[in-house]
Amino acid sequence: MFLVFVGFFLLFTFLSPEMRFVRPDNLRILLTDGSEFSIVVLGVGLLMICGEFDLSVGSILVFCSFLFIRLFQGGVNLFASLAAALAAGAAVGFLNGIITVKGRIPSFITTLGTMMFWRGITLLLSEGFTAAFDQGQSARFTAFLTGEVGGIVPVQALWFVGIALALGVVLHFHRFGNWVYATGGNLAAARAMGIRTDLVKIACFTIVGILCAFVGVTQAVRVSSFFSRAGDGWELKAVAASVVGATALMGGRGSMAAIFLGALVISIIENALVMLRITYFWTYMVFGFVIIASLLFRTWLEKSRPGR
Amino acid sequence: MEKDSTDLVRMVGIRKWFGKVQALKGVDFDVRHAEVVGLLGDNGAGKSTLIKILSGYHTRDEGEIFVEGRKVSFSSPRQARELGIETVYQEQALVPYMSIARNIFMGREPAGVLGFMKRKDMNAQGMAALEKIDLHLRSPDTLIEMLSGGERQGVAIARALHFKAKLVILDEPTVALSIKESQQVLEFIQQLKKEGVAAIFITHNLHHVHPIADRFVVLNRGVKVADVLREEASIETLSQLIVSPPAQGI
Numbered sequence: 001m002f003l004v005f006v007g008f009f010l011l012f013t014f015l016s017p018e019m020r021f022v023r024p025d026n027l028r029i030l031l032t033d034g035s036e037f038s039i040v041v042l043g044v045g046l047l048m049i050c051g052e053f054d055l056s057v058g059s060i061l062v063f064c065s066f067l068f069i070r071l072f073q074g075g076v077n078l079f080a081s082l083a084a085a086l087a088a089g090a091a092v093g094f095l096n097g098i099i100t101v102k103g104r105i106p107s108f109i110t111t112l113g114t115m116m117f118w119r120g121i122t123l124l125l126s127e128g129f130t131a132a133f134d135q136g137q138s139a140r141f142t143a144f145l146t147g148e149v150g151g152i153v154p155v156q157a158l159w160f161v162g163i164a165l166a167l168g169v170v171l172h173f174h175r176f177g178n179w180v181y182a183t184g185g186n187l188a189a190a191r192a193m194g195i196r197t198d199l200v201k202i203a204c205f206t207i208v209g210i211l212c213a214f215v216g217v218t219q220a221v222r223v224s225s226f227f228s229r230a231g232d233g234w235e236l237k238a239v240a241a242s243v244v245g246a247t248a249l250m251g252g253r254g255s256m257a258a259i260f261l262g263a264l265v266i267s268i269i270e271n272a273l274v275m276l277r278i279t280y281f282w283t284y285m286v287f288g289f290v291i292i293a294s295l296l297f298r299t300w301l302e303k304s305r306p307g308r
Numbered sequence: 309m310e311k312d313s314t315d316l317v318r319m320v321g322i323r324k325w326f327g328k329v330q331a332l333k334g335v336d337f338d339v340r341h342a343e344v345v346g347l348l349g350d351n352g353a354g355k356s357t358l359i360k361i362l363s364g365y366h367t368r369d370e371g372e373i374f375v376e377g378r379k380v381s382f383s384s385p386r387q388a389r390e391l392g393i394e395t396v397y398q399e400q401a402l403v404p405y406m407s408i409a410r411n412i413f414m415g416r417e418p419a420g421v422l423g424f425m426k427r428k429d430m431n432a433q434g435m436a437a438l439e440k441i442d443l444h445l446r447s448p449d450t451l452i453e454m455l456s457g458g459e460r461q462g463v464a465i466a467r468a469l470h471f472k473a474k475l476v477i478l479d480e481p482t483v484a485l486s487i488k489e490s491q492q493v494l495e496f497i498q499q500l501k502k503e504g505v506a507a508i509f510i511t512h513n514l515h516h517v518h519p520i521a522d523r524f525v526v527l528n529r530g531v532k533v534a535d536v537l538r539e540e541a542s543i544e545t546l547s548q549l550i551v552s553p554p555a556q557g558i
Contacts, residue, residue: 186404
């Protein structure tokens with residue numbers, strides 16, 4: 001997987017006219033935009049390992065970013081607004097989890113519904129407008145979420161790496177991580193062994209919600225405004241990134257490192273397509289190609305691995 | 309047969325209905341310490357229901373259960389496990405893409421205060437558990453999907469043994485296995501006995517269970533029609549008891 005990543009990176013470096021890809025400006029965009037997207041992918045990938053999907057990620061994002069802006073405009077302190085947005089994200093994620101698990105509805109359907117519901121509510125309440133956000137208010141807060149370390153590395157990238165590390169450690173070394181793999185790999189077995197699979201799934205949904213809220217706020221602060229189309233289309237891109245990152249659609253397989261790389265690959269591809277001046281419409285085709293190609297590649301790899 | 313304090317588990321007068329259908333019509337069933345009991349019966353005889361009651365999946369409608377002389381009442385697999393009753397399922401309740409060690413300790417991972425797994429302990433204890441039933445596998449990190457059917461059953465049995473089961477219930481453990489793999493599983497069960505663990509072996513395959521069981525219990529349409537020591541009944545007699553209607557039982 002790592003080789004693929006390096007391969008892509010080199011490919012695009014050479015393909016872009018005048019080596020535009022590696023120029024600092026572009027790298028900065030990649031690291032901010034890409035990192036924001038990738039943080040969401042971390043959550044989606046985790047959820048996929050435990051066997052569920054979340055199509056509502058874009059909607060949670062936009063709803064929480066709206067909530068954040070509204071609260072702040074209403075005079076609420078920045079950090080409190082952030083906390084509220086995170087709490088809202090957690091609550092929405094939790095709701096996704098409860099409906100899926102207790103209502104026994106496939107998560108695909110549940111989150112399809114909540115995706116439309118939350119974006120709908122946001123559009124309704126915001127009346128489709130774009131709100132401006134004055135970030136002069138608190139430089140420290142802004143820097144916390146969107147600044148740059150040493151003037152070079154966008155702080156989003158650090159958040160991405162930090163969250164990836166934290167989730168990775170939990171997934172691979174903590175007993176909860178074992179429960180996530182068990183729940184996704186063989187639900188009946190996990191339950192037979194006394195693992196509370198319902199709680200595991202709900203926890204994963206909640207984590208996704210929190211991460212979406214976090215990115216929603218970060219985006220709002222970065223572009224100094226709220227726009228109602230934020231996060232649109234992210235759900236499928238996030239699943240794509242997870243799949244590319246070797247997470248099985250069935251659940252039970254995958255690793256945080258792989259999800260991390262998958263997110264990077266998709267971000268790089270998207271960025272590169274823009275760099276190469278390829279029309280936006282081709283993007284979807286390329287993504288589709290990448291997903292199928294990476295699945296085929298992985299299947300081929302497994303078949304040719306020396307058997308037991 | 310004396311029903312005395314050497315009984316590990318004693319079930320008395322168990323009745324169970326599913327809607328209008330009576331699956332168990334007053335069955336007495338007991339197991340001694342370190343005894344291998346073959347529970348036989350055709351489809352619908354009630355053997356699955358009986359052991360599901362014993363492993364906590366179903367609750368009995370009538371009757372009593374005693375474990376080591378104490379009357380007990382439990383309603384979940386977890387409670388059954390706490391009493392020392394473990395079940396090995398046909399599909400082994402194992403996760404294919406996880407390692408042996410992770411599977412053995414699934415849900416019961418040894419962990420520090422913050423919940424981080426003690427992987428070294430898991431690996432060492434996991435291998436030790438396998439050794440106890442004479443199952444020699446190379447590494448605790450091997451994924452379950454890499455193992456044969458017999459080896460997987462072995463892991464499930466080793467798991468039950470490790471968690472100090474006093475009684476292991478095996479529900480059709482050899483049904484999907486090759487002859488060689490079945491042989492392997494039968495040997496594991498004999499190792500269980502050497503470790504002082506009792507076993508209930510449910511099967512359709514009399515030839516598998518006959519050599520290793522101490523005693524046979526035959527159910528037929530919810531009624532116990534035989535409870536005999538191995539020496540007292542041949543395979544033919546037992547087959548006869550399984551298929552013919554209860555009224556003609558011993």
